Amino acid sequence: RAGAAFQYLLVQKTGTQKNVGLIQLNRPQALNALCEGLMAELRRALDAMESDPEVGAIVLTGSQKAFAAGADIKEMQNKTFQECYSSGFLAGWDKVSVVRKPIIAAVNGYALGGGCELAMMCDIIYAGEKAQFGQPEILLGTIPGAGGTQRLTRAVGKSLAMEMVLTGDRISA
Numbered sequence: 517r518a519g520a521a522f523q524y525l526l527v528q529k530t531g532t533q534k535n536v537g538l539i540q541l542n543r544p545q546a547l548n549a550l551c552e553g554l555m556a557e558l559r560r561a562l563d564a565m566e567s568d569p570e571v572g573a574i575v576l577t578g579s580q581k582a583f584a585a586g587a588d589i590k591e592m593q594n595k596t597f598q599e600c601y602s603s604g605f606l607a608g609w610d611k612v613s614v615v616r617k618p619i620i621a622a623v624n625g626y627a628l629g630g631g632c633e634l635a636m637m638c639d640i641i642y643a644g645e646k647a648q649f650g651q652p653e654i655l656l657g658t659i660p661g662a663g664g665t666q667r668l669t670r671a672v673g674k675s676l677a678m679e680m681v682l683t684g685d686r687i688s689a
Contacts, residue, residue: 523576524554527560529571537565537574537617547585548578550630554588559611567614574615576638582648584631589656609662612637623647628686633660636667643689647663650686 526540539561541548548554565571578584612619612634621627621635624644632649635641643649651660651668659665659681668677672687679685 522557522561522571524551525557525561526545527564529568532685535572537561537568537571539565539574539576541576541578541584544579544581546588547582547626548631549585549588549590550634551588555609556641562611562615562619566617571617572619574619575622576612576619576634577633578625578627580624580644582625582631583621583623583627584625584634586629586631586652587661609633610637613663623649623689626650629653629660629661629664633662633664633667636664636671645689647689648686649688650684651681654682655684 519588520567522542524541524543526538526542528538530538539558541554541614541678543549543551543554557589562574565574609630618640619638621638621641623635623641624646626648628648628650629636629652632651651664653659660668665677665681668680671677676687681685
């Protein structure tokens with residue numbers, strides 16, 4: 517339910533009729549890096565909002581400094597490909613894209629890597645003046661792993677998507 521305790525999220529119903537679900541990523545010490553715990557909580561919060569008949573739409577946001585700075589690299593760095601593959605690593609990260617209610621990403625600050633992918637899974641993205649979108653995985657010797665290459669191409673076109681993925685360059689709102 518929406519009022520359940522969360523470690524990495526702030527969850528509430530807002531709006532004049534309390535019919536907007538607001539989910540705020542709340543891991544400021546790590547620029548809202550998407551660790552497994554945060555993603556599990558996000559799935560739980562989305563399930564609660566989706567099953568709540570009073571909620572008509574959901575807003576997903578972060579902080580002024582970071583929507584989400586990407587996947588938690590510290591959590592991932594020692595995992596081998598085989599460990600990731602056999603454990604279903606990243607399974608369920610696409611929950612946002614299958615929720616039937618409209619989800620709006622309210623992005624300010626960094627939306628990088630997995631954070632950019634998370635925003636692109638939403639139905640609408642509202643970007644603040646300080647929003648920075650990017651897929652910097654290439655700088656770590658890898659490429660976007662949760663559908664980012666396909667979603668980015670659909671969002672910005674092949675040429676800009678290739679430039680972003682192959683250089684790690686960011687774009688603003």
